[in-house]
Amino acid sequence: MILPTSRRGFLRAASLVTGAMAVPGWARSGTGGLASGSDVLSGEDIKLSIGHAMHSVGGRSGHAIAINGTVPGPLIRLKEGQNVRLSVTNTLSEDTSIHWHGLLLPFQYDGVPGISFPGIKPGETFVYEFPIRQAGTYWYHSHSGLQEAMGHFGSIVIDPTGADRVQSDREHVLVLSDWSFMHPHKIYTRLKQNGGNFNFQKQTLVGLIAGKDQSAADRRMWGAMRMDPTDISDATGAIYTYLVNGHGPAENWTGLFAPGEKVRLRIINASAMTNFNVRIPGLAMTVVAADGNNVQPVETDEFQIGVAETYDVVVHPTEDKAYGFIAEGIDRSGLVRATLAPRMGMVAYVPPLRKRPLLTMKDMGMGDMDMSGGAMAGMDHSNMPGMDHGAMPGMSHDMGSMKMLDPSVAPQVKMGPGVAMLSSMPMDRTAERPTGLENEPHRVLTYSQLRSLDANPDKRDPSREIDIHLTANMERYMWSFDGVKFSEGAEPLAFRHNERVRVNLINDTMMPHPIHLHGHFFEVVMGEKGNRPVKHTVNVLPGGKVSFDLTADALGDWAFHCHMMLHMHAGMFRVVTVRHDEDAA
Amino acid sequence: MIRATIGALVALALVPGGALAQTAAPAADPHAGHTMPMATVPATADPHAGHSMPAAPDQDAGRDMGAAKPASDRHAGHDMGAAQPAADPHAGHNMALPPTGDTIGNAPAPAPPTDHAADAVWGAAAVAPSRAALRREHGGFTGSMILFNLAEYQARAGTDGYRWEGEGWFGGDINRFVVKTEGEGDVRGPLEKAEVQALYSRAIGPWWNLQAGVRHDIRPEPQRTYATVGIEGLAPYWFKAAGALFLSNKGELRGRIEGFYDQRITQRLILQPRAEIEASAKSIPEIGVGAGLTDIELGLRLRYEIAREFAPYIGVEWAGKVGETARFARDAGDRTSGTSFVAGIRFWF
Numbered sequence: 001m002i003l004p005t006s007r008r009g010f011l012r013a014a015s016l017v018t019g020a021m022a023v024p025g026w027a028r029s030g031t032g033g034l035a036s037g038s039d040v041l042s043g044e045d046i047k048l049s050i051g052h053a054m055h056s057v058g059g060r061s062g063h064a065i066a067i068n069g070t071v072p073g074p075l076i077r078l079k080e081g082q083n084v085r086l087s088v089t090n091t092l093s094e095d096t097s098i099h100w101h102g103l104l105l106p107f108q109y110d111g112v113p114g115i116s117f118p119g120i121k122p123g124e125t126f127v128y129e130f131p132i133r134q135a136g137t138y139w140y141h142s143h144s145g146l147q148e149a150m151g152h153f154g155s156i157v158i159d160p161t162g163a164d165r166v167q168s169d170r171e172h173v174l175v176l177s178d179w180s181f182m183h184p185h186k187i188y189t190r191l192k193q194n195g196g197n198f199n200f201q202k203q204t205l206v207g208l209i210a211g212k213d214q215s216a217a218d219r220r221m222w223g224a225m226r227m228d229p230t231d232i233s234d235a236t237g238a239i240y241t242y243l244v245n246g247h248g249p250a251e252n253w254t255g256l257f258a259p260g261e262k263v264r265l266r267i268i269n270a271s272a273m274t275n276f277n278v279r280i281p282g283l284a285m286t287v288v289a290a291d292g293n294n295v296q297p298v299e300t301d302e303f304q305i306g307v308a309e310t311y312d313v314v315v316h317p318t319e320d321k322a323y324g325f326i327a328e329g330i331d332r333s334g335l336v337r338a339t340l341a342p343r344m345g346m347v348a349y350v351p352p353l354r355k356r357p358l359l360t361m362k363d364m365g366m367g368d369m370d371m372s373g374g375a376m377a378g379m380d381h382s383n384m385p386g387m388d389h390g391a392m393p394g395m396s397h398d399m400g401s402m403k404m405l406d407p408s409v410a411p412q413v414k415m416g417p418g419v420a421m422l423s424s425m426p427m428d429r430t431a432e433r434p435t436g437l438e439n440e441p442h443r444v445l446t447y448s449q450l451r452s453l454d455a456n457p458d459k460r461d462p463s464r465e466i467d468i469h470l471t472a473n474m475e476r477y478m479w480s481f482d483g484v485k486f487s488e489g490a491e492p493l494a495f496r497h498n499e500r501v502r503v504n505l506i507n508d509t510m511m512p513h514p515i516h517l518h519g520h521f522f523e524v525v526m527g528e529k530g531n532r533p534v535k536h537t538v539n540v541l542p543g544g545k546v547s548f549d550l551t552a553d554a555l556g557d558w559a560f561h562c563h564m565m566l567h568m569h570a571g572m573f574r575v576v577t578v579r580h581d582e583d584a585a
Numbered sequence: 586m587i588r589a590t591i592g593a594l595v596a597l598a599l600v601p602g603g604a605l606a607q608t609a610a611p612a613a614d615p616h617a618g619h620t621m622p623m624a625t626v627p628a629t630a631d632p633h634a635g636h637s638m639p640a641a642p643d644q645d646a647g648r649d650m651g652a653a654k655p656a657s658d659r660h661a662g663h664d665m666g667a668a669q670p671a672a673d674p675h676a677g678h679n680m681a682l683p684p685t686g687d688t689i690g691n692a693p694a695p696a697p698p699t700d701h702a703a704d705a706v707w708g709a710a711a712v713a714p715s716r717a718a719l720r721r722e723h724g725g726f727t728g729s730m731i732l733f734n735l736a737e738y739q740a741r742a743g744t745d746g747y748r749w750e751g752e753g754w755f756g757g758d759i760n761r762f763v764v765k766t767e768g769e770g771d772v773r774g775p776l777e778k779a780e781v782q783a784l785y786s787r788a789i790g791p792w793w794n795l796q797a798g799v800r801h802d803i804r805p806e807p808q809r810t811y812a813t814v815g816i817e818g819l820a821p822y823w824f825k826a827a828g829a830l831f832l833s834n835k836g837e838l839r840g841r842i843e844g845f846y847d848q849r850i851t852q853r854l855i856l857q858p859r860a861e862i863e864a865s866a867k868s869i870p871e872i873g874v875g876a877g878l879t880d881i882e883l884g885l886r887l888r889y890e891i892a893r894e895f896a897p898y899i900g901v902e903w904a905g906k907v908g909e910t911a912r913f914a915r916d917a918g919d920r921t922s923g924t925s926f927v928a929g930i931r932f933w934f
Contacts, residue, residue, distance in 0.1 A: 095715070108706040114719025116703055118711045145722060190893075192758075193730045193933070197893050204849040205856075223822040226792060405791070417759060417788035463690040473791050475819060478758050485724030485758075494697040502689055529687060557702040561723075571724025577698050 024070040026173065027245035029253045030344045040075045044083055048073065048098070050120075050142075051091035055151055055179070057241050057248040062181045064151035065092065065142070071246045072175045072270065073140070073154030080135040080161045086128040088120060095119040095144050098128070099518070099559075100156065101308060102138040102292050102536045105130040107556025110518050112143045115557050115575055119144060135160035136292025137266040137310045139175070146184035149272035149565050153177065157266060158292075165453065166288045168264035168314055172255040174338065176267065176305070176327050178240040178274040179248070187235055188566050191477040196228065198236045201333060201356045203229070213358060225404050227421070229359040230331075231474055231510050232435060235273040235566060237334025242274065242327060244338040252347065253338040259320045263340070264288070265313050269305045272565040275512055275539065276327040277304050277437060278311075280340070281351060283323050285313035287445060291535040293521065294453035303445035304330060304434035306514030306539030308563035315340070322346035330436055330512070332356045357436035363510050364404060365423020365543030410508065413469050414483035418571075419508070420473040426506045429544035430526045435512060447546075448526045450533035456523050458500060458551040459530075465502035465547075466493070470540060470562065470572065472509040478570060479509075479562065485571025492575040493560060495552035504547045507540040513567065514539045515546075517576065518558040522548040537563060552578045729755040730933060734845075735767075735886075737929025739902065744771040746925065754786065761786040763796060768804070779803040782813060793818035800831055805872045809833045823847070838866035839874070850887075855896070859884040868909055873917065875909020888931050896931045 025031075025039040041048075053066035067073025078084055090096045097119050099111035109128045113119030120126040141153035155173050180187065190197045203213045214222065214229060222229055247253035257263045265285075269276060279285075279302040286299045289312035297314075305311055305327075317323060322341035329335065337350045361367075403424040407415050410422045431448035433440070472479045484490045495501060502525065505515055516537040523532035525547040532549075540546045555578050562572040703712045733751035748769040754761045763786040768779030784798035793816050800811040815829025828842040845859035863880040886900030905922030906914050914921045 095718075107702055112719075113715040114703075114712065114717075117715075118703075118707055119715045189728050192726060192728050194893060200852045202849055202852065204851050206851050220822070226819055226821060226823060417791055420791040461688050461690065463692040464694065465689050466694065475792070476758060476788070480724070487720050487722075487724030489720075491697045494695045496695050499692075502687075525687070555702070568723060570726065573723040577702070579695070579698050581695065 023072070023246035024068070024074050026075045027070070027072060027175065027247075027253075029245075029247060029251065030256065031172070032170070032256045040077045042077045045085050045087075046076060047087045047089070049089045049091055050096045050098075050152065053151075055246065057179050057243065058250050060181065062179075065096075065147045066151055067154055071151035071179075072177065073152070075154065075173055076140070076156045078132050078156065078158045080132055080158055083129070083131050087125050088128065089125040090120040090122055093122050095121055096147060096152070097142055097144045098140050099143040100128070100138070100140050101516075102136075102310070103130075103156070104133050104519065104521075104554065107519060107554065107558060110556075110558065111140075112518065112559045115559055132158055134158060134292065135164075136289055136294075137173075137268060137312050138292050139268045139270055139308075139310065141270065143559070146188070146272070146565060146569060148270075149178075149180070149184035149187075151177075151179070153270040155266070155268050155270075165294060166264060166312065166314065167262060169261040170257055171264045171266060172340075173245070173266045173268070174253075174255075174325065175243075175245050176269045176271055176274075176276055176278075176336070177243045177246075178235075178271040178329075179243050180235075180239045180241070182239050184272065184565070187239060188569060191234055191566065195234070195475045195477050196231070198234065198238045199228075199230060199331075200236070200238050201230050201331065225364075226475070227364060227404070227510065228474070229363075230356065232331035232357065232359065233274065233329060233333065233511070234474070234477070236331055237329050240274060240329075240334060242271075242276070242329065242334055242336035244325065244327065244336050247336075247338065249336050249350070254344055254346075255325075255338070255340050256344070257317055257340055257342060259318055259342060261317070263315050263317065265315060265325075266310065267305060267313065268310045269307050271307050273307065275304060275306050275330045275514070277302055277330055277434075278325075278327050279303075279442075280315060280323050280325050281349070283315050283317055283340075284443075285315055287450070288312050288314055290450055290533055291521075291537060293534040295533055296451045296453050296531070298445065298449045298451075299443070300445040300449075301442035302437060302440060304437060304539070306512060306537060306563070307565075308514050308516050308537045309535075309539065322348040324348035324350055326351060328353065330434070332436070354436075357438075359435070359510050359542060362427065362429075363435070363542035364421060365426050365506075365508060366404075367425030367427060410467075410469050410506070412467060412482055413471060413508070416483060417476060418473050418478035418480050418485065419471045419483045420475065421510070422469075422471075422508045423506060423543045423545075426508075426543060426545035428526075428546070429541040430524065430546060432541065434539070434541060447524060447533070447538075450524075451527075452523075452531045452534050455530055456532055456534065458549075460500045460551075462500050462502035462549055464499075465504060467504045467506060468493075470505060470507045470509055470513050470515070472511075472567075472572075474509070474511075479567040479572040480570075481572060481574055486573040486575075487571055490574060492557070492577045495550070495576065495578045496581045497552060497555055497578055499552045501550050501552065502547055503550055504545060505538070505540045506545045507542055510542045511564075512539050512541050513572070514563040515561070516563045517550070517560050519554040519556070520550060520552070520558070522550040524548050554578055555580070726757050728757075729753065732933035734931055735929060736932070737898075737900075737927040738772075739769075739925035739927050741923050741925040743920070743923075744773050746771045748927075748929075756786075759788045761794075763798075770804075776804050778805060784813070789816075790818075792820070796829070807871065809835065809837075809872070811839070820844070837869050839879075840864045840866075853890040855888050855890065857884075857886045857888065857898075857900075859886065865910075870913060873910065873913045875911075875913055877908045879906065879908065879910040881905050881907055884927075886927065886929075886931075894933050898927075898929055898931055900927045901925070902927055 048067050053064045053069050054061045055064035055071045064071050088098050097111045097113050109130050110116040135158045138156040141148040155175050207213050241248045244253045284299050286297045288297050320342050322339050325338040327336050332353045404421050409424050431446055433444045437444045469482050471483045514537050521534045538546050558576045560574045560576045561568045731753040735750040739746040750767040752765040754763045763784040765782040770776040780802045782800040784796040786794045786796045789795045797814040800813045802809045811831035811833045813829050813831045817827035820826045824844050824846050826844040831839045841863045843861040845857050848856040861882040864878050865874050868876040882904045884902040886898045888896040888898035890896040902925045911921040
């Protein structure tokens with residue numbers, strides 16, 4: 001489908017006059033999809049310019065850091081097997097960088113200042129040059145300061161050398177993001193000053209009287225532990241407007257389709273801090289790729305996408321009607337809708353925000369003993385130290401301390417002010433529905449449903465394993481690995497070249513953390529080996545544990561971090577080194 | 586409230602240290618965490634059952650292994666490092682179900698390299714500044730906060746008064762410089778009480794800060810300067826609690842504990858009960874302070890957070906002098922207790 005020239009002309013004129021539509025052509029509302037051309041960047045020589053821009057959301061304009069003047073930045077469309085030269089010019093008055101998220105490339109072009117390269121100084125142009133060794137949906141973003149949170153991100157689509165094994169008649173790219181008129185440094189400072197600052201969905205006395213949320217006994221029990229079951233997101237919809245392709249709910253980004261077409265949606269979560277639940281009411285989604293890698297098609301109605309993950313889904317709308325694409329923050333503090341429709345100007349029903357979920361004991365790493373309701377609801381937890389749990393299999397006699405901070409369960413963690421909780425029984429939660437979707441009446445994707453379309457290339461068993469604890473103190477807003485912030489001189493995580501290692505991520509916090517390793521893919525350990533899903537970012541559920549097998553095949557130094565930008569900024573970050581064995585002395 | 590303040594007092598009496606946080610927590614069984622999972626996981630589901638976990642939980646076995654590092658133990662390489670020889674290396678693994686068909690070797694981890702890959706490509710001098718920035722920007726927080734929990738007008742029988750209580754911190758996650766100030770007076774009279782504290786504050790656990798420094802009382806006169814040490818933090822059940830001891834330049838020892846609780850009625854309407862108790866080790870007649878308990882104060886304030894940072898409030902406060910201090914007040918013709926209706930603004934930035 002070709003856009004009517006008059007409309008496109010109108011939009012261009014509008015953008016010249018008001019500067020309000022600072023989005024690239026492919027991301028404009030009413031696009032017919034990727035096939036219709038517009039200003040997608042392709043070829044071997046691509047030029048990007050980082051600069052200040054104003055971005056308009058909901059009738060209000062704010063300061064953005066944009067790429068080629070737009071938020072999101074240009075879509076870069078490449079072909080597997082080609083070489084690419086990306087020249088990035090910095091027009092800011094501070095250093096910048098671009099990290100190519102999910103791309104396999106020489107480490108010096110990975111784009112992390114201080115690890116890969118020195119960064120891009122003001123006024124400088126840096127040329128990245130590398131071969132494209134893969135296909136799929138990826139993205140790129142700044143790895144300098146908190147620039148990414150101000151709009152410094154864009155999407156990458158790489159077509160395979162042969163025929164695409166995902167059959168579709170049309171493609172749309174949907175870049176999810178969280179936009180705030182509050183500067184990310186101020187958001188960070190506010191959270192350091194007051195950990196729950198942006199949570200306006202806490203439990204209240206009025207709620208208790210109305211019979212909402214936890215019982216008084218459960219509230220006392222959680223209070224005794226100084227844990228908040230509403231602590232699902234820290235930066236929330238109170239300060240964010242969620243966007244699809246730079247468009248807020250009011251702007252209603254619309255992607256067109258013709259009824260009967262198979263439409264491939266390449267969904268990228270480019271948010272700074274927001275995990276989304278994604279659904280298209282009335283339309284089943286067939287997940288065909290995760291983090292750029294094809295998976296065996298699995299049909300679902302809703303999935304959770306962690307920050308920095310990508311999912312490709314195929315939808316098959318047969319009716320001549322509009323469908324709402326709904327991305328809802330997992331704490332239900334806000335949502336963004338976009339529209340898939342046969343024509344512009346159509347809207348679908350936008351469901352209201354669903355009820356905010358409550359965390360459970362399982363999210364505290366207490367195993368499968370959900371004390372927050374059900375059979376336990378009638379128990380008086382106020383006398384916990386003396387409670388007799390003899391009848392409860394699996395629980396010790398002592399619930400007074402709840403064993404939420406027993407250093408013996410994680411000897412490698414440095415205890416201190418930054419560690420408020422340790423999961424005593426971290427569970428493999430990959431077969432569970434993600435936070436808040438436990439009781440949805442429709443199908444919900446779990447990680448365990450993902451199976452790689454191709455056989456995993458490295459069939460070796462791991463030669464060793466390491467544990468990495470995700471640690472935090474929400475009240476002080478401190479985030480770290482193993483209780484040590486990167487700034488505290490944390491040592492690199494060292495790997496031998498081509499070594500096969502199992503990495504166990506243990507979440508000692510009550511939030512999900514999307515953990516990203518640069519320069520590599522890994523297989524998430526679930527079910528039979530052979531076709532485990534291949535990812536670059538894995539979301540570790542609260543109190544849970546995720547293992548991945550890594551073949552450390554990319555020499556050099558790489559970043560490894562939580563992709564919640566403020567958690568990373570607070571210290572949940574490490575350098576991973578991959579060296580020949582003889583170098584690693 | 587009382588429970589929190591007593592908890593703070595107990596903690597204070599036990600003198601600062603890493604154990605402070607635990608004094609406020611309910612008594613814990615130090616072994617429950619180990620034994621619980623071991624007792625529950627079926628042997629077949631426990632990857633460690635075969636080599637490291639006898640049916641009867643034996644933590645010493647784990648320690649011995651940590652020291653000996655037998656080659657058959659695949660954990661020897663990573664979580665039984667020399668750094669934590671005394672810890673139980675298996676507790677964290679207990680609940681992990683073994684994925685089907687995988688065996689994991691016990692190869693040792695390589696030593697972390699001391700060089701940097703990027704230096705070979707771009708030159709060490711070129712990368713060094715951004716590497717320093719990388720360290721700083723991933724955990725190296727420095728910030729500040731100024732908070733006035735109380736800044737209010739007090740309407741009461743006789744002359745109305747005013748009162749403030751605020752503090753500011755400057756620094757990072759662990760070490761901070763803290764300034765506290767509080768004071769009160771009659772609107773038509775002179776300033777009655779005013780004090781300023783300058784403290785070094787150090788986070789000593791997830792919930793508590795140890796604070797030490799000086800306090801200077803501008804009023805009442807004659808002025809006094811105290812050396813002070815105390816703790817403040819978050820007690821179980823979300824009570825904010827603080828306790829401090831003050832030793833004056835004249836050798837007088839005084840103490841203060843206080844606590845409050847923010848009860849959310851709605852997301853923005855918050856009721857704050859608050860209590861403060863002061864005591865003195867000996868009689869200090871020249872400033873009207875008697876030996877023993879000297880002052881008790883109970884308040885209830887209802888605020889509305891227009892923004893988190895800005896919340897007007899109304900409330901009621903009862904303040905009373907007790908014991909010898911009350912007698913000093915009576916002798917001087919002052920009231921010994923009274924109730925005020927208060928209105929003020931809680932604000933921070």
